[in-house]
Amino acid sequence: MLARQGLASLNRRMDTTRAQISSGLKVQTARDDGAAYAIATRIKSDQMSQGVVQNNLSRAQSIVDVARGSAEAITDLLGQMHERALMLNDTSLSPEALQSVRDDLNALNSQLDSTAKTSDFNGINLLQTSGKATQNWGRPYGGIVGGGSSYVNYDAGNGAGRMDFYLNLHNVNNANVNIDWGDGSQYTFNYSSGPAFSDNKVIQHDYEAGWDNHTMTYSISASGPGGAGGTSGFHIPGVNFIPADTTEITAYASGETVSMTHKPMGSGDLGLNDLNSLDAATVLSTVEAALSTTLDSAAYFGTLQNRLERMTTASVKRADVLETAHGDLVDADLAKQSALWQADQTQQSLIQQSLAIANSAPRVLLQLFN
Numbered sequence: 001m002l003a004r005q006g007l008a009s010l011n012r013r014m015d016t017t018r019a020q021i022s023s024g025l026k027v028q029t030a031r032d033d034g035a036a037y038a039i040a041t042r043i044k045s046d047q048m049s050q051g052v053v054q055n056n057l058s059r060a061q062s063i064v065d066v067a068r069g070s071a072e073a074i075t076d077l078l079g080q081m082h083e084r085a086l087m088l089n090d091t092s093l094s095p096e097a098l099q100s101v102r103d104d105l106n107a108l109n110s111q112l113d114s115t116a117k118t119s120d121f122n123g124i125n126l127l128q129t130s131g132k133a134t135q136n137w138g139r140p141y142g143g144i145v146g147g148g149s150s151y152v153n154y155d156a157g158n159g160a161g162r163m164d165f166y167l168n169l170h171n172v173n174n175a176n177v178n179i180d181w182g183d184g185s186q187y188t189f190n191y192s193s194g195p196a197f198s199d200n201k202v203i204q205h206d207y208e209a210g211w212d213n214h215t216m217t218y219s220i221s222a223s224g225p226g227g228a229g230g231t232s233g234f235h236i237p238g239v240n241f242i243p244a245d246t247t248e249i250t251a252y253a254s255g256e257t258v259s260m261t262h263k264p265m266g267s268g269d270l271g272l273n274d275l276n277s278l279d280a281a282t283v284l285s286t287v288e289a290a291l292s293t294t295l296d297s298a299a300y301f302g303t304l305q306n307r308l309e310r311m312t313t314a315s316v317k318r319a320d321v322l323e324t325a326h327g328d329l330v331d332a333d334l335a336k337q338s339a340l341w342q343a344d345q346t347q348q349s350l351i352q353q354s355l356a357i358a359n360s361a362p363r364v365l366l367q368l369f370n
Helices: 002-023 033-087 093-117 280-330 333-368
Strands: 148-157 161-180 184-205 216-223 233-241 246-250 257-261
Touching: 033 093, 033 246, 033 280, 148 257, 216 233, 257 280
Parallel strands: none
Antiparallel strands: 148 216, 161 184, 161 216, 161 233, 246 257
16 A cells, blocks of 8 residues: 555656656746746746847947948048038139039038938938927917916826926916926926016926826916906916937836937038038038037947947846846756656656565465465
8 A cells, every 4th residue: 555655656756857857847837836936927027028128229229320320421521521611711723623622512412411311220310300299288278367276287208308388477466386397396486475567487397208207287376466457367378398309219127218319410400501602711610510510429329329238238137147047946957857757767666566566465375275
């Protein structure tokens, strides 16, 4: 009886060992180890998130790499244009030579503009404007709110940009303006019991890109004497959100983003679209200003590229750590399990032999009576 029970227990253990050797895993389902399975599943989810982040960062690096290379090419073109602009100021040149110089300038300018327009990767061109439209919420009220109050929300999403809040106070001697920008900062204006006044305000707030709440909430009350000064109260001509000229990428598993600022470098963006109408001195100063702008932009793209590379390296290291942690939780020790399998096979053979001997004993006893 004990031998049969031992054999049954050994067979169950060998089934487990066989499963671990064939799959390479010691935890395949929650039944194997509930706690380890739950932790390993969360780690696996984090690994997948890191994979998405690395793909995003790789794509962003390619976008910035194209922009940086094109910005450097445009800088070289502007260097050549600067040489031509200097020649244009040479009074010893004949009119024909000066016209030839202007033709060279126009050709280089055209090449510059084409370079800026074709520097896209995956449909994103950091040398052109992002094309984001201003969100204009218009007038919340048709006219002056006399002695009243208002409480309204405006959701600007989570991208970088500037909120412009237009507020007109008319003939008031009491006013309370409270604005919660939604990203941890507030604006407050309080005026009470003073002479009646009127004022047109433009209250602005800059948002950085991120996962913060960018919902502006305002509460306003205003009152005044009215009468000869006209209706007392406040009026909101409009509320606008002007998105920053950026492209955001998800660069963290938490969903936070990194902004890539667009640096438009077309001829029109650099003020080079009408060089033929400018005198020689103005052409020179215009080209020098454009060259300074493009040098700053190229430096920005180089810095951004280095930042993305560091972020990619950090993401890869984190993914490696997660992979190791996941393996420690669920991977089977194949050397140990193989040794255990061989030992169990030997033990199984011995038990089977013992049972065979025990089963043969009654037959031997019966043979004595024969």
